[in-house]
Each structure stands twice: as structure tokens, then as C-alpha cells.
Amino acid sequence: MSAILRDPRVEIRLMREGDLESVFANERSAYSHPWTMGILRDCLRVGYDCQVVLLDKRIVGHVVLSVSVGEAHVLNLCVAEEAQRQGLGRRLLKRVMRLAREKEADTVFLEVRASNVAARELYETEGFCEVGRRRGYYPHDEHDREDAIVYAKSLL
Numbered sequence: 253m254s255a256i257l258r259d260p261r262v263e264i265r266l267m268r269e270g271d272l273e274s275v276f277a278n279e280r281s282a283y284s285h286p287w288t289m290g291i292l293r294d295c296l297r298v299g300y301d302c303q304v305v306l307l308d309k310r311i312v313g314h315v316v317l318s319v320s321v322g323e324a325h326v327l328n329l330c331v332a333e334e335a336q337r338q339g340l341g342r343r344l345l346k347r348v349m350r351l352a353r354e355k356e357a358d359t360v361f362l363e364v365r366a367s368n369v370a371a372r373e374l375y376e377t378e379g380f381c382e383v384g385r386r387r388g389y390y391p392h393d394e395h396d397r398e399d400a401i402v403y404a405k406s407l408l
């Protein structure tokens with residue numbers, strides 16, 4: 253972890269319109285149900301905090317945060333499959349937690365598929381607590397849906 257924090261090959265910066273093709277490709281590599289290009293573009297248009305992480309100058313991950321009236325929501329956190337397990341997801345999460353604090357949010361919320369062991373491990377080790385469950389929130393396959401676990405972390 254401390255190695256990746258100092259790694260000069262890693263850069264996190266604001267997402268730009270010109271990044272969207274790469275961001276979309278990473279979505280498709282990482283998610284069974286990726287966001288569409290339209291959703292990603294809308295996130296930039298409405299002014300959400302959208303950040304990308306670059307490894308050796310290549311965009312390999314992104315995070316989207318919305319903040320309003322004291323509440324922050326991590327809407328997306330994604331690292332391309334080939335770049336996972338190198339500490340980049342944790343770095344992106346820490347970056348948006350800092351942004352949420354700067355914007356004076358009291359609490360950060362997020363939702364995750366119940367079966368998503370990797371993401372749940374990450375959130376729990378960053379101090380998020382399970383605060384609810386939304387039954388059948390996510391599509392699973394054409395016959396089934398999957399529950400969302402709601403996590404929260406207080407910034408106070």
C-alpha cells in the first residue's frame with residue numbers, strides 16, 4: 253500500500269470528456285452490467301466529481317462522487333481488470349473521501365452488490381459500515397435480481 257502511494261507511475265486527475273472512451277472500456281472490462289457512455293457523459297455534464305487514475309499514463313480506473321446538502325455518494329468505483337489488486341481502487345476511494353470532506357459532507361454512502369466480495373472488503377477496511385439492504389436492486393441475469401448492500405461512513 254505505501255509503495256503504491258509513492259509510485260511515480262500512478263496519477264489521479266479530473267476526468268475529461270476526451271477520457272470517456274477509455275473509461276467506458278474499463279467499465280466493460282470490470283462490470284457485468286457497465287454504465288453506458290451516455291450515463292458517463294451525464295456525470296460530467298451535471299458536475300459530479302469524476303476522477304480517473306492513470307498507470308504509466310494509461311487510464312485504468314475511475315470514481316464518481318456526488319455531494320449535496322451534507323451527504324456524499326460514491327456512485328461508481330472501477331479499476332480495469334488487468335490493473336486490479338495494485339492498490340489503485342483504495343487510492344481512488346481515499347481521494348473521493350478527501351473531496352467529500354473538503355465539500356463538508358457529514359456522511360458518505362454507497363451501494364454494492366451483495367456478492368461483490370472484493371468491493372465489500374475494500375469498503376469495510378476503509379471504515380464503511382453496512383447500514384441497509386435494497387432487495388433486488390441490481391439486475392443479475394434475465395431471470396434474477398441481486399440485493400444491494402448500503403454502506404455508510406461518517407466523516408464527523
Ligand SMILES: CC(C)(COP(=O)(O)OP(=O)(O)OC[C@H]1O[C@@H](n2cnc3c(N)ncnc32)[C@H](O)[C@@H]1OP(=O)(O)O)[C@@H](O)C(=O)NCCC(=O)NCCS
Binds near residue numbers: 338343363
Ligand atoms: C472493487 C475494485 C474497485 C477494487 O479495486 P482494486 O484496485 O483491485 O483494489 P485494491 O488493490 O486497492 O485493493 C483494496 C482492497 O480491496 C479488497 N480486495 C480487492 N480485490 C479483492 C479480491 N479479489 N478479493 C478479496 N478482496 C479484494 C482487499 O481488501 C484489498 O486490500 P488488500 O490488497 O490490502 O488485501 C475492483 O475490484 C473493481 O473495479 N471491481 C469491479 C467494479 C466494482 O465492483 N466496483 C465496485 C462497485 S460498488
